[in-house]
Amino acid sequence: MIRGRLVIAIGGLLLASLCAQAQFPNLSGSSNCTAADFVANFDFATGPGDTYTLVINKRNVSSHACVFDGPVYGPSLAPDRVEGEPPVPLCYDCKNRGLPPAQRWLDPPITVKSGQVARQTIRWRTKPQNAKCLQLDWISVGSGLLVVPSLFKPVCSEVDFSPFTLAPSEETLPDVVQVPALKLASAKTQYYERESFFLKVTRLDAVGANIEPCPRLYLWHRSP
Secondary structure, three states, X not given: OEEEEEOOOEOOEEEEOOOOOOOOOOOOOOOOOOHHHEEEEEEEEEOOOOEEEEEEEEEEOOOOOEEEOOOOOOOEEEOOOOOXXXXXXXXXXXXXXXXXXXXXXXXXOEEEOOOOEEEEEEEEEOOOOOOOOEOOOEEEEOOEEEEOXXXXXXXXOOXXXXXXXXXXXXXXXXXXXXXXXXXXXXXOOOOOOOOOOOOEEEEOOOOOOOOOOOOOOOEEEEOO
């Protein structure tokens, strides 16, 4: 398995949009908490075999516990179909598809305390079997928007999304490649909207390291 941790996020843009509850439904997954109570980060994993997995880690940054008992929302894909074909099907908890519906959908709620992480996975196959493959431009997951076409593998099957589970601590995650720490600096501390500027990027552990002359950077943005 090849696994990468996305820390500065996303190669166009990751937008965690925190919308006013009066205008938009609560997509946090928790009935007693809002999207503003969480900070989301994402992992991308290739393998085993021809599977590709997007892992969503939502950390509770509020001062109270959040109970994940809200409605089940699947990801939104764009595009959502190959031209001339039906939409790519979404499958909730596909590994348990053989169980009676009542047992599949009545998942016990999990309680995510302050500082803990709720995890959800989105998985598909990357080699054609009985379906034509789709190349994604972006994925919307709850209150997050991932615009990273260069990181998305082709979608060649139905898309399986899991229930939320309580994630282990960061120290116990296996096979994670840690991204080097970066320091960002610019000439000013404030800029006008759409103003262009130069950004200096320095690796903090750059002594003796080989650094790409033009590395690709990803933007992680959280709405106020």
